[in-house]
Amino acid sequence: MTLLTNQSIKQTTTLKQKIMGGALAGVLMTTLGVAAPMMALTQSAHAAPASNLTAAKNLNKLLTNTKSMTANFSQTTKGANSGAFTGTMSVQRPNNFRWETKSPSEQLIVANGSSMWVYDKDLEQATKQNVDSQVGNTPALLLSGDPSKIDKNFKITQPYANKNYYVLYPKSDSASFKSLSMSFSGGKPVMMVLNDSLGQTTSIKFSSIKLNPSIGSSQFKFTPPKGVDIINQ
Template identity: 40%
Template structure:
């Protein structure tokens, strides 16, 4: 394992500067002046052996500095809302809401670097990941591995900005997300990043 890591590090040092600049510049251009995002996503989850476990789709919205809304619509609805202090996860099928403090693991999301580029070099080790599928890729590895919720993430940029994201968690499970229909700095409807549990649902965790 150590030998593989050393070989990977050596290979990274040989990447042409022009390729690095292109991938990094794509991210910088996409993030420039960005205070909010709203778009659609299609997500696939693979186990550590590469077997497809789940396919979902929905809507994602982000707003600086720590607000996000991740809404699964197909095949089973689920809503995740971060209001800056707490994260709410609502499962309509189970009639259950889980609430927890919005800790470091949420703040260190790869998408947070889009809204606040200062987080990029502060929170992640950044490396060029080359060209694939017509996209320029950046590899992000959390500097604080103990508090991170993932091992690594790859961001793929095309002419329309961020097109894909790939995340590998601590168990080797891989999540691939394709984005579309991005709206930059939209006017969000009131309540987009707020959540109040419906009456009659079970609430797990501390609400206050």
């Protein structure tokens, strides 16, 4: 096992851009998975937007009802680091999530209330980060954090009051993305759309969604395999 510092993280930074900026972030509205919210916006062209306060309350209610969730995901990124990924995810409040990319390469994010691991099997690297400093302004907060605190980190808008479609703008200048949209169907989050600070747009469609299942705590624990490089940030 090798312990690395921040000076040795170029490859891991690329990984984080793919996973955190992409997989946990959202989706370009060109795939079939994103057609539904685009149609909703077109059909509701004359609907009035909700006020920011109402939008925050509506989103808070939806997210509060999502205490845990498992799903498959398909992710597409358009931009400098274009690519497509598929995998599985699990989230459970507070601050527990597992995001596992299975194709075309195996990558894993595991987080609990105190730490977050980013593991790349091909690179044989595992990066450990502090959850508080990394998750506060990321899309992961939406599904695993405290819903009542989301409006402290994001400006929340609901372009059409009769649609469960929300666009969020981070209040922090240091956030890794410029805007994030989130769509719900039947009370379930079904897709996310992210425009990041690198000029990329990433799309995620969730499928086989299970809302509020029982998830074992072991899903949110990670022990680096023997021989991998460990990076502390």
